[in-house]
Amino acid sequence: MTSSFYPPLRTLMGPGPSDVSPRVLGALARPTIGHLDPRFVDLMDQIKELLQYAFQTRNELTLPVSAPGSAGMEACFVNLVSPGDTVIVCQNGVFGGRMKENVERCGARAVMVEDAWGEPVSLDKVASAFEQHPQASLLAFVHAETSTGVRSDAAALCALATNHGALSIVDTVTSLGGIELLVDAWGADAVYSGTQKCLSCIPGLSPVTFSPRAVERIRARSHKVQSWFLDMQLVMGYWGGSTKRSYHHTAPVNNLYALHESLLMLKEEGLEAAHARHRHNHEALVAGLEAMGLAMAVAAEHRLPQLNSVLIPEGVDDAAVRAALLEDYDLEIGAGLGALAGRTWRIGLMGFASNERNVLYCLGALEAVLASQGARINAGKAVHAAQAVFKR
Amino acid sequence: MTSSFYPPLRTLMGPGPSDVSPRVLGALARPTIGHLDPRFVDLMDQIKELLQYAFQTRNELTLPVSAPGSAGMEACFVNLVSPGDTVIVCQNGVFGGRMKENVERCGARAVMVEDAWGEPVSLDKVASAFEQHPQASLLAFVHAETSTGVRSDAAALCALATNHGALSIVDTVTSLGGIELLVDAWGADAVYSGTQKCLSCIPGLSPVTFSPRAVERIRARSHKVQSWFLDMQLVMGYWGGSTKRSYHHTAPVNNLYALHESLLMLKEEGLEAAHARHRHNHEALVAGLEAMGLAMAVAAEHRLPQLNSVLIPEGVDDAAVRAALLEDYDLEIGAGLGALAGRTWRIGLMGFASNERNVLYCLGALEAVLASQGARINAGKAVHAAQAVFKR
Numbered sequence: 001m002t003s004s005f006y007p008p009l010r011t012l013m014g015p016g017p018s019d020v021s022p023r024v025l026g027a028l029a030r031p032t033i034g035h036l037d038p039r040f041v042d043l044m045d046q047i048k049e050l051l052q053y054a055f056q057t058r059n060e061l062t063l064p065v066s067a068p069g070s071a072g073m074e075a076c077f078v079n080l081v082s083p084g085d086t087v088i089v090c091q092n093g094v095f096g097g098r099m100k101e102n103v104e105r106c107g108a109r110a111v112m113v114e115d116a117w118g119e120p121v122s123l124d125k126v127a128s129a130f131e132q133h134p135q136a137s138l139l140a141f142v143h144a145e146t147s148t149g150v151r152s153d154a155a156a157l158c159a160l161a162t163n164h165g166a167l168s169i170v171d172t173v174t175s176l177g178g179i180e181l182l183v184d185a186w187g188a189d190a191v192y193s194g195t196q197k198c199l200s201c202i203p204g205l206s207p208v209t210f211s212p213r214a215v216e217r218i219r220a221r222s223h224k225v226q227s228w229f230l231d232m233q234l235v236m237g238y239w240g241g242s243t244k245r246s247y248h249h250t251a252p253v254n255n256l257y258a259l260h261e262s263l264l265m266l267k268e269e270g271l272e273a274a275h276a277r278h279r280h281n282h283e284a285l286v287a288g289l290e291a292m293g294l295a296m297a298v299a300a301e302h303r304l305p306q307l308n309s310v311l312i313p314e315g316v317d318d319a320a321v322r323a324a325l326l327e328d329y330d331l332e333i334g335a336g337l338g339a340l341a342g343r344t345w346r347i348g349l350m351g352f353a354s355n356e357r358n359v360l361y362c363l364g365a366l367e368a369v370l371a372s373q374g375a376r377i378n379a380g381k382a383v384h385a386a387q388a389v390f391k392r
Numbered sequence: 393m394t395s396s397f398y399p400p401l402r403t404l405m406g407p408g409p410s411d412v413s414p415r416v417l418g419a420l421a422r423p424t425i426g427h428l429d430p431r432f433v434d435l436m437d438q439i440k441e442l443l444q445y446a447f448q449t450r451n452e453l454t455l456p457v458s459a460p461g462s463a464g465m466e467a468c469f470v471n472l473v474s475p476g477d478t479v480i481v482c483q484n485g486v487f488g489g490r491m492k493e494n495v496e497r498c499g500a501r502a503v504m505v506e507d508a509w510g511e512p513v514s515l516d517k518v519a520s521a522f523e524q525h526p527q528a529s530l531l532a533f534v535h536a537e538t539s540t541g542v543r544s545d546a547a548a549l550c551a552l553a554t555n556h557g558a559l560s561i562v563d564t565v566t567s568l569g570g571i572e573l574l575v576d577a578w579g580a581d582a583v584y585s586g587t588q589k590c591l592s593c594i595p596g597l598s599p600v601t602f603s604p605r606a607v608e609r610i611r612a613r614s615h616k617v618q619s620w621f622l623d624m625q626l627v628m629g630y631w632g633g634s635t636k637r638s639y640h641h642t643a644p645v646n647n648l649y650a651l652h653e654s655l656l657m658l659k660e661e662g663l664e665a666a667h668a669r670h671r672h673n674h675e676a677l678v679a680g681l682e683a684m685g686l687a688m689a690v691a692a693e694h695r696l697p698q699l700n701s702v703l704i705p706e707g708v709d710d711a712a713v714r715a716a717l718l719e720d721y722d723l724e725i726g727a728g729l730g731a732l733a734g735r736t737w738r739i740g741l742m743g744f745a746s747n748e749r750n751v752l753y754c755l756g757a758l759e760a761v762l763a764s765q766g767a768r769i770n771a772g773k774a775v776h777a778a779q780a781v782f783k784r
Contacts, residue, residue: 002438002659004415005652007425017645020424023396028646029421032412032594033399034724046394066596067459070641071621101620196642202424204458204596204644226618228493229463247729249462250588252596253409254420255647260397267394332426337639 010326011353013362014334015146015307016174017196017203018350020258024201027261028254035251043260044239044251050263054176054199054271055191055209057183061232062209063239064195064259066252069173072192072206074102075230076169079210079218080138080190083107087138088129088166090114090121092152093145094337095171103140106226111136117339118309120302121152123160130164139168144175146197147337149309149346150302151179158186167214173197176207177266177351178278178306189214195255198278198306200351201262204255262351278305281354284389285347288363291385292370293378297344306354308347309340316375318342324372329365359386402718403745405754406726407538407699408566409588409595410742412650416593419653420646427643435652436631436643442655446568446591446663447583447601449575453624454601455631456587456651458644461565464584464598466494467622468561471602471610472530472582475499479530480521480558482506482513484544485537486729487563495532498618503528509731510701512694513544515552522556531560536567538589539729541701541738542694543571550578559606565589568599569658569743570670570698581606587647590670590698592743593654596647654743670697673746676781677739680755683777684762685770689736698746700739701732708767710734716764721757751778 012019033040044063051062065072077099081087085108089099092115103110111133113125121141130136139161143154154170161168167189175181178198183191189211196203210218210232218225218232225231229249238248266274282305286296289310297309312318318335322345325331334346347362363382370377404411425432436455443454457464469491473479477500481491484507495502503525505517513533522528531553535546546562553560559581567573569590575583581603588595602610602624610617610624617623621641630640658666674697678688681702689701704710710727714737717723726738739754755774762769 002442002656004419004656005422005435005438005649007422007649008431009423010425010429012424012426014426016642017424017426020646025421025423025646027396029417030397030399031401031417032404032409032588033402034404034406034409035595037400037402037718037724039400043397046397050394067463067621068641068644071459071463074619074621098620105616105618105620194642196424202644202646203427203642204647224497226497227466228490228497229459229466249460250408250586250595252460252594252647254412254417254594255596255644257397257399264394264396326429332429 008330011331011358011361013348013353013358014332015346015348016194016350018200018348019353020202021200021262021265021352023265024258024262028202028258030257032253035253036245036247040253041245043256047256047260047263050260050267051207051209053267054263055183056181056185057209059183059209059211061215061236061240064256065206065208065230066249067206068204069192069194069206070098071230072208073098073171074227075208075232076190076192077102077106078225078227078230079232080167080169080214081106081108082221082223085138086111086133086136087140088113088126088133088136090126090141092119092121092148092150093117093142094147095142095145099140118148118150118298120150121157123153123156126157126160130160136164136166139166142171144172144179144304146174146307148340149298149304149307151304154188155186158188162187167217174304174307177274179275179304183209195259198351199262199266201258202255204252205259278349278354281349281356281359282308284386285349285359287389288359288382288386291378291381292367306348306350308349309344310347311344313375316370316373320373321369324369325365331362331365356390400722403723403750403753405740405745405750406724407738407740408586408742410592410740411745412594413592413654413657413744415657416650416654420594420650422649424645427645428637428639432645433637435648439648439652439655442652442659443599443601445659446655447575448573448577449601451575451601451603453607453628453632455627456648457598457600457622458641459598460596461584461586461598462490463622464600465490465563466619467600467624468582468584469494469498470617470619470622471624472559472561472606473498473500474613474615477530478503478525478528479532480505480518480525480528482518482533484511484513484540484542485509485534486539487534487537491532510540510542510690512542513549515545515548518549518552522552528556528558531558534563536564536571536696538566538699540732541690541696541699543696546580547578550580554579559609566696566699569666571667571696575601587651590743591654591658593650594647596644597651670741670746673741673748673751674700676778677741677751679781680751680774680778683770683773684759698740698742700741701736702739703736705767708762708765712765713761716761717757723754723757748782
């Protein structure tokens with residue numbers, strides 16, 4: 001019969017959710033209070049400030065959407081796109097395709113700029129898309145592609161948009177808290193993220209921030225936003241300003257306790273220190289994987305430290321390896337997606353999960369599983385190679 | 393400076409969120425696992441079964457939307473409404489107005505059937521709306537109006553829709569778990585609810601269920617659903633069937649632990665026992681309020697036991713009373729909304745919060761605050777009158 005659910009204690013090194021800090025789980029379980037309680041309204045103000053720090057922005061319209069990252073994506077599109085608009089969408093992995101869906105469901109036209117999965121967005125292709133489509137009102141791209149582990153040059157892409165009189169929509173689901181993200185300095189206009197990656201928080205919220213230019217465009221809309229739930233003009237009434245909060249929807253109170261705690265942890269550590277930690281653990285993991293004889297799927301200069309795509313060696317059974325890691329080691333790593341399905345694994349080192357113990361545990365477990373399945377690897381070197389990076 | 397947030401320990405007797413059971417908070421804080429983990433997929437199956445029990449339905453498409461109740465509402469409308477449709481919308485409180493917004497944002501026409509705030513939906517008015525608009529493809533109404541505390545006759549309204557060849561969309565945000573709700577027996581087609589009312593769970597999820605007729609209409613759509621996030625054809629790929637789950641969005645894993653636990657508690661208690669408990673505590677509260685000399689805002693036959701609208705006595709400062717209850721008693725009750733703002737209080741007795749202690753505590757605190765503010769009440773009788781109901 002059905003009974004209370006006690007999850008296994010996994011180590012989460014896939015593409016997210018990542019391991020959630022015990023501090024965050026502790027905050028999550030504190031007693032629920034009302035979403036209009038004055039003490040909760042104070043908390044909302046603190047969350048906004050902490051998000052402004054995490055995003056490196058002074059944008060007034062900065063808040064967590066009460067739903068997962070895909071709803072944050074949709075919030076950016078439905079508020080900024082009007083029927084008939086032309087939007088340049090960059091696709092170099094799964095999430096560019098989802099952006100295209102969003103544009104089309106807003107009754108607008110998506111001009112696709114495609115790059116190979118595993119490559120960053122090409123600045124030249126985007127520049128020529130703007131030349132061919134000067135009426136384009138938006139450029140949308142993914143900063144850190146979760147499906148491939150590739151970083152694109154967000155600063156340059158935002159600048160291209162601005163130079164062509166367009167606004168930018170930037171997916172930072174996997175970058176926030178893990179690598180440099182400078183919303184104001186880059187001039188990014190609408191930015192969304194998720195809580196379950198480098199913020200080490202539970203899944204279910206999507207931090208977003210909109211520049212003053214983006215807010216101006218939202219206010220100037222002649223069509224109502226097609227989503228009531230995601231209409232930022234309404235959401236602003238609850239999250240915005242210091243005056244009376246008007247009820248829009250019931251905020252996910254406990255999830256916001258958790259987000260507050262995770263953002264506080266990020267601020268205590270400091271963004272630069274958090275980025276350095278992600279980089280350092282990534283270097284150790286790569287040293288270990290390469291010592292084992294595995295090859296990375298992405299060129300070194302485009303790699304995300306928080307999401308490591310590894311080529312699956314010839315003859316190795318992808319699903320069997322991941323199943324053995326999960327069953328025998330309680331260790332989750334990610335499968336490849338789309339064009340990379342069956343060809344790569346995705347090893348996440350995100351947020352709280354980006355630590356020495358996880359790097360060493362994963363290398364040891366992966367080596368043992370590959371060896372037991374008869375894969376040709378250089379045994380006995382991986383953990384040592386990673387330790388050498390930690391000790392230098 | 394910013395530090396960890398420790399909420400005050402409130403007693404939540406407003407319109408929701410209601411007090412969350414410690415069992416549910418305990419489940420919430422269990423370690424996060426991946427949203428594609430086989431153990432998590434098992435949990436999803438259990439949640440679906442438990443929701444089918446709570447909704448009293450065999451509908452295959454029964455699941456929690458990963459966002460608050462207003463997103464559940466939107467999920468029903470965007471999937472079932474196409475541009476140009478005519479939808480009959482009943483309004484007897486706040487939420488009918490939100491339904492109208494949803495219909496219009498889908499490019500359809502809302503035919504409004506209006507009743508006074510504090511009254512149930514009039515069956516005669518709905519019948520004549522169908523006669524005047526035979527092309528109407530949907531009837532939308534609120535079963536339990538959270539803004540007024542009124543129950544409408546959902547069985548009869550669903551039958552009216554069916555008899556006119558229309559589907560029904562039913563808001564059960566405040567009814568699920570608190571009063572009788574028979575999705576299959578009534579022939580309701582698309583039903584949404586929330587987790588933070590009579591389920592005693594945290595806010596942030598919206599259970600929904602769609603009848604086979606509703607699913608057929610969704611599958612027959614010629615327009616894509618305007619929301620990618622809420623497109624049930626895509627969501628079904630993750631939640632539906634027993635075959636391979638395809639990734640749609642990252643499920644709010646910990647919230648689903650909590651929902652599972654709260655649904656399990658409901659099943660352990662049994663729906664009929666839960667309804668009887670809500671009714672009994674309501675009777676005790678009303679006896680106490682009336683003994684104090686206060687009057688209920690809704691006629692006895694239309695009252696919701698889980699949400700009690702009380703008229704504010706003449707000359708009493710609404711906001712001051714609620715502030716004193718919150719500050720001096722850590723007790724939250726709800727303000728009136730819209731047409732009833734400043735005229736009523738809304739006292740919730742929902743889910744875990746529907747218990748004897750809360751009834752007695754609320755009556756004692758309210759009496760003390762009203763007396764201290766010089767209101768003319770019959771002092772010293774309320775708690776005793778409620779106790780008499782409990783003891784009979």
